[in-house]
Amino acid sequence: MILQPKDTTLAYRCPECGTTVMSVVGALALSGDVIKLKCSCGCSELILENTSDDKIRLTVPCVFCPSPHRYLVSRRLLTTRELFTFPCAYSGIDILFIGTKGAVLKAVEESDKELEELIDETEMSGIHDENERGGSYGDEHVRDMILFTLGELSEEGKISCGCPDGTGDFLIESRQDSVVISCKNCGRKKEISCAGHSLDAQMLFDCDSLYLEETPEQKN
Incomplete structure (x- = not known):
């Protein structure tokens, strides 16, 4: 289903x-490079x-975390799916909803019910406090x-390894302080630190392709 803006x-x-x-993307898109x-x-x-590469950086407020979450997505994602949601990495609860108005309204309603069942104000305060102390992960925004x-990169076929082009079967694992693909x-693999100001992460955000490296065992 192709959605109109x-x-x-x-x-x-x-x-x-x-x-x-809630607002409509098409109406806001005319306002310039930065939309609020x-x-x-x-x-x-x-x-x-x-x-400049036809992607959109999203900075999303979170009801659980003291700071917003950040995502980088293709523009196509905003216009070609009936519904796409982005969860808080800490709580697993959706914090951003993108799609048709009807699908978004339904998803928000279902998420609100889930939120009401899982958490009360006391527990919410506890999550805020734990996140401010650092929580159990590294920088969740970087993650x-x-x-x-x-x-x-995977969807666009821009990840390569030791396999012939197009034959790699990639696995992404989220660990305590890093993400491993x-x-x-x-x-072959690549481990990327989730720590704030991670050079590995910054290099990933700036690149348009990724090459997986041999492990020490493979080099020997």
Whole structure:
């Protein structure tokens, strides 16, 4: 199903007042390279930044975390799916919804019910406190961007390894402080740190292709 820009709706929850903030991508896209969808309370905003390689950087407020999450996606993702959701890496609850208005409204309603069943205000406060102390992972914002960047590169066929072109079978594993992508066929892999200011992660975000390296065992 191919969606027209006017039918592509964005929605997120304001972490301050709890309101679901919703708008149409097509109407906002005319405003320039940086698009901001603000909550009426003035305490949060969803930011879309258009990149030169036809991708969009999303900065999404999170009801669980003290800082927003960041994702890098292709523009095609915003216009070719009936529904696509982005979860908070810590809680697993969806925080951003993209698609047709009807599909987004339904997904938000279902997510709200899930949220009500899983958590109360006391538990929510506990999650905020634990995230501010660092939680059980590294920088979750970096992790989010790594996972989506790897997904984009894989979808575009821009990840290579020791296998003939197009025959690699890639596995992405999210570990405590890093993300590892490996080929199940040839065994080559690449580990990318999720720590804040990670040079590996920054190099990944800036590249347009990725080559998996031989492991020490393979080199010997």
